[in-house]
Amino acid sequence: MNLILWGIVLFGIYVPQSVSQMVDCFSSFTLSRGKCSGLLGQVQKDKCCLNTNYGYQEADGICKSCGRPTWSEWSSWGECTVSCREGVTQRRRSCYGIGDCADPENLGTLQTKPCVKRPCCPVEGGWSEWGNWQLCSVTCGDGMKKRTRTCSEPIPECGGSCSGAAEEATNCSTEIICPTHGGWSSWGRWGPCPVTCLKEGRNPEKEVRTRTCTNPLPSVVPRGNNCEGSNTDTRPCSGLPFCPDDGNWGAWTGSTPCSVTCGVGQQTQRRKCDSPKPAHGGRQCRGEDQxxxxxxxxxxxxxxxxxxxxxxxxxxxxxSTKTIRCANREGTRRRLRDCIERKHDGAHCEGEIVQHSNCYDINNCPMQGVLTEWSEWSYCKPDCGQDSEQTRERVCVADISKYRFQDRSLFTGFAIINCTNLENDIERKPCHNVPECNNKE
Structure with missing residues (x-):
């Protein structure tokens, strides 16, 4: 099968490219939003990803990171699934980068926990009877009158309300004719300026607009008042240009150096509107200056x-030669880590490569057992469906109360624990109003 090739022109240089490998290359990938920004242009994917801070977009339109696989931060907790009583809220995270993100704690991409927006649900109230009609709003002509009612039979509970309006209005007439006073109409449009070009050193001509006393016309019987003020208005003509001299572009400058020292960047050419410059209100050059x-x-x-x-x-x-196993005597231990995946003169890892710690050796030591406190309630599992529930537990562990330090992470080995009459226990409680499972997910 023949591979169809195409190319791009970079400031006069034709560069052939492979259609199947071309991507939109971006100078930035934002991990918190999973979005690309700073479009550079179309290049081959492997060229774009010479810089691991870049992002790219293929034909599917989804932004992807050139970096190593990394989890995003957990999103904010979403809306509760119900507006009253108990429901659940969820948050998500995404894996961005080339490859799969490590998940040693098996946290996954979705977490669910209970929520309560309001401990009770609203109970609607009922309207009282309408009150008497109030007096008409005017003393002559036609007006309005209104009456009211209250949401009190019964009173709503837990944020409930009554459906409908608390006030009702209707037309009313005094059967007395009112005088109509004159009112100005809106100003008309400004008339044309008598000239189209302003001569330097002279005062500008004036433009005129008018209005009429017709909004409304004053009544004759009974007699209404005429409009106050003038029906004409003038102002100096503004924005009149001198005789125009339009601008024209000069030649393009040479290209700037590439904006990066590795990977994909951009080059720029510029030109000026100076051949000639616009004068006396002449038009600026059309188009871009770079x-x-x-x-x-x-x-x-x-x-x-x-x-x-x-x-x-x-x-x-x-x-020393002293035995520390089962002896309530402190020892020492250490652990190492490596600075990995550094390439192409990238920065070294900050921090220590070795870590030291005190410790106790309790391997195969007979020890009395005690029950732990109840753990915190877990997130809802599974994250969808009617069987979702929370759990907490308490378990039998070695009694370390006689040791100086009681941080269990300092104890190494597996003790022989006497858990007589001490049983591990687990409690469960259901999660309510959990979303139904979508089989497509």
Whole structure:
């Protein structure tokens, strides 16, 4: 099968490209929103991703990151699924980058927990009977009168209300004729200026607009008042140009250097509206005063190192010959990590490569058991469907109350724990109003 080739012109240089490999290349990828910004142009995907801070967009229109696989922050918790009593709220995160994100704690992409926007649901109220009609709003001619009612039979509860209006209005007439006073109509449009070009050193001509006393006309019987003020208005003509001299573009300058030292950037050319400059109100040059094109520096960009996960702790021991196993005597241990994935002179990892810690060796030591406090309630699992529930637990663990430090992470090995009459326990409670499962997800 023949591969169809096409190309782009970069400031007069034709560069052939492969259709199947072309992507829209962006100078920035925002991890928090999963969005690309700063469009550079169309280049090959591998050229765009010479810089791991860049993003690209293929034909599917979805923005993707050139960087290593990284989890976004958890989104804000969403709206509660119900407006009153107990429901659930959810939040999500996404994996961006080339490859799959590690998930050692199996947190997934969705979390669900209970929520209560309002502990009770609204109860609607009922209207009282309408009150008496009030007096007409005018003393002559036609007006309005109104009457009111209250939302009190019964009174609404928990934020409820009555459906409908608390006030009702209707027309009323005094059967007395009122005088009609004159009112000005809106000003008409300004008339044309008598000249189209202002001569330097002279006062500008004036333009005129008019109005009429017809909004409304004054009545004759009974006699209404005429309009006050003048029916004409003038102002100096404004914005009149001198004799115009339109501007024209000069030649394009040479291209600027590529904006980057590695990967994909842009070059710029500029021109000035000075051949000639516009004068006396002449028109500015039409079009843009600069143009940009994509450029490629075929050098991989630096990739900063990241720390690997910590290795397992070393064996808990003491420099002296004293035995510390089962002896309530402190030892020491250490663990290491590596600075990995650093490429192309990227920055080294900040921090220590080795970590030291005190420890206690309780491996195969007989110890009395105690029950832990109840754990915090878990998130709702599964995240959809009627079987979703929360759990918490308490378990039998070794009693370490006689030790100086009681941080369980300092204890190494597996003790032989006496849990007689101490049973592990778990509690469950259902989550309410959880969204139905979508089989397509």
């Amino acid at each position: 143009k940009t094109g994509v450029c490629v520096v075929d050098v991989p960009c630096p990739v900063n190192g990241i720390w690997s996960e910590w290795e397992e702790w070393s064996k808990c021991k003491q420099p």
